[in-house]
Amino acid sequence: MNTSIRSDGQRTVLALTIFVSLIPLFVTPVLPLTDFYAHIARYYVLANLSDSKALQQYYESAWQLLPNLGLDIVGVSIMKVLNPLLGAKLIAGLIIAAPFAGVLYLSHVLHGRITTLNVLLAGLVAYNHILIWGFSNFLLGLGVLLGATGYWIATQDRPARQLLVTSALGLLLFFIHGFAFALWGLLLGMVELSLALRAGYPGLSTLARRAGRLALIAVAPVLLFLQTKTAGGGATSPVSNLLAHAEKGTLWDRLSTEVFVRIDGFLRVADSTWRSFDYGFGVVLWGALICGLLAGVWHIDKRMKLAVALCAVLVLIIPPNLFGVGHLSERTPLLLLTLLAASLSLNPDTKLSYRQAAIATLAGLLLVRNLVLTTGWYQDGRNYEAFLDALNTHDTLSLGAGAYLEDTRNPHVFRPSCIPLSFLMVFNGTAVPTFANPTQQPIRLIGPLSDIQNATRQISGDSEYTVPSALAVLSEAQADTVVICAVDSFRQQVDGFRILAATEPWTLYQRIAAQ
Numbered sequence: 001m002n003t004s005i006r007s008d009g010q011r012t013v014l015a016l017t018i019f020v021s022l023i024p025l026f027v028t029p030v031l032p033l034t035d036f037y038a039h040i041a042r043y044y045v046l047a048n049l050s051d052s053k054a055l056q057q058y059y060e061s062a063w064q065l066l067p068n069l070g071l072d073i074v075g076v077s078i079m080k081v082l083n084p085l086l087g088a089k090l091i092a093g094l095i096i097a098a099p100f101a102g103v104l105y106l107s108h109v110l111h112g113r114i115t116t117l118n119v120l121l122a123g124l125v126a127y128n129h130i131l132i133w134g135f136s137n138f139l140l141g142l143g144v145l146l147g148a149t150g151y152w153i154a155t156q157d158r159p160a161r162q163l164l165v166t167s168a169l170g171l172l173l174f175f176i177h178g179f180a181f182a183l184w185g186l187l188l189g190m191v192e193l194s195l196a197l198r199a200g201y202p203g204l205s206t207l208a209r210r211a212g213r214l215a216l217i218a219v220a221p222v223l224l225f226l227q228t229k230t231a232g233g234g235a236t237s238p239v240s241n242l243l244a245h246a247e248k249g250t251l252w253d254r255l256s257t258e259v260f261v262r263i264d265g266f267l268r269v270a271d272s273t274w275r276s277f278d279y280g281f282g283v284v285l286w287g288a289l290i291c292g293l294l295a296g297v298w299h300i301d302k303r304m305k306l307a308v309a310l311c312a313v314l315v316l317i318i319p320p321n322l323f324g325v326g327h328l329s330e331r332t333p334l335l336l337l338t339l340l341a342a343s344l345s346l347n348p349d350t351k352l353s354y355r356q357a358a359i360a361t362l363a364g365l366l367l368v369r370n371l372v373l374t375t376g377w378y379q380d381g382r383n384y385e386a387f388l389d390a391l392n393t394h395d396t397l398s399l400g401a402g403a404y405l406e407d408t409r410n411p412h413v414f415r416p417s418c419i420p421l422s423f424l425m426v427f428n429g430t431a432v433p434t435f436a437n438p439t440q441q442p443i444r445l446i447g448p449l450s451d452i453q454n455a456t457r458q459i460s461g462d463s464e465y466t467v468p469s470a471l472a473v474l475s476e477a478q479a480d481t482v483v484i485c486a487v488d489s490f491r492q493q494v495d496g497f498r499i500l501a502a503t504e505p506w507t508l509y510q511r512i513a514a515q
């Protein structure tokens with residue numbers, strides 16, 4: 001069974017995988033990614049801030065040494081030359097391609113070729129739960145993490161070059177995403193231990209020497225991190241969280257929430273945004289991977305076994321937050337899947353029919369997941385087209401905001417497609433709250449926009465808000481135009497506001513006094 005990238009069939013598999021992975025990007029003008037357009041809005045503002053007095057009333061640049069600057073620099077550069085919606089698509093393509101390419105490079109280093117198995121698994125990795133969250137810097141960092149791991153392994157016989165280049169890659173990774181850099185350090189430690197154990201017990205001196213080389217890579221990033229404001233963000237311990245909740249009599253509620261989040265992130269690792277489908281798909285995907293390992297249809301490269309095992313442990317024990325970075329327990333299942341995608345290879349000693357069935361199963365999973373995802377994104381795209389038309393038709397004035405009431409009432413069921421709506425207003429000259437924590441991002445909100453951000457946080461933290469009460473709070477904060485996402489209260493008339501446009505589930509309100 002020829003699975004080498006050198007075969008014509010393999011090139012076809014790679015080309016088709018790339019093709020089906022690109023289709024979802026073109027079926028909607030706006031991508032239904034939760035936090036993604038909050039980042040895009042920031043890039044857009046930073047790219048245009050020096051030339052816009054209107055933006056200068058509400059935003060202030062805060063460029064400084066931060067561990068997550070990589071994509072901000074790239075994104076601001078793109079927004080200076082491209083239409084923001086087109087630029088957003090380009091950035092999305094970059095963060096989708098990064099883990100895909102990282103898997104293929106690492107698999108080529110491990111196996112000496114890129115196999116059909118690795119290509120299909122890389123395709124499943126391309127659209128994932130973390131992409132749906134819109135965590136752009138982490139996804140770009142994940143691609144660099146995989147590539148840097150592959151380079152470390154590939155240059156074992158050239159130690160000077162290995163240390164020099166990987167030190168530079170480590171510094172790059174630190175500036176892309178600090179948490180990705182920390183994960184990379186842990187994985188390199190496991191890879192080095194595996195390499196040291198290949199010839200038997202290596203001895204303490206050998207282990208110390210290998211550990212010392214890894215420590216050299218971390219020196220510059222760690223020293224830089226200690227100089228950043230992010231270092232003061234602190235670490236949230238799951239034990240302290242549980243104790244705090246225990247004092248309030250809600251220990252078991254907290255435990256059940258932690259368990260739910262971890263299971264949810266694990267099963268929905270290859271996300272399509274349709275929750276029920278994703279649960280079933282996750283069971284089949286992880287079941288196929290585990291059963292394939294137990295049956296000996298494929299196996300993990302020996303150099304990666306300890307890294308995979310460590311990652312599996314992290315899925316269970318990693319704290320939910322560290323140094324201001326959240327949703328950590330939902331990021332580690334993706335790292336586990338990417339490591340498996342790169343390190344698995346078919347066992348040539350198994351029956352040909354078993355190997356063919358395994359490849360056919362993965363190909364079927366990839367096609368079904370991408371079909372479901374493309375269908376869902378196409379349906380979301382029709383709502384985005386209507387919303388963009390409304391923005392082009394009406395003057396949304398100076399200040400805007402968004403409120404997503406059903407998400408607040410049930411945090412386990414949210415609509416990723418609704419979240420980008422408010423951020424799209426900034427492209428029409430309306431200032432909106434975005435991620436602007438100077439310990440995490442190089443921007444600061446000033447003036448009434450800061451009050452609007454506090455109001456939106458207040459609404460998102462209380463499940464008792466209705467459409468009228470949410471609009472009242474935002475009106476008091478001087479928001480001119482507000483998009484409400486709520487099926488139950490779709491197109492509800494509210495005193496003091498007129499409806500500019502509405503397409504279920506969103507309604508665009510404008511404060512009458514602001515007209």
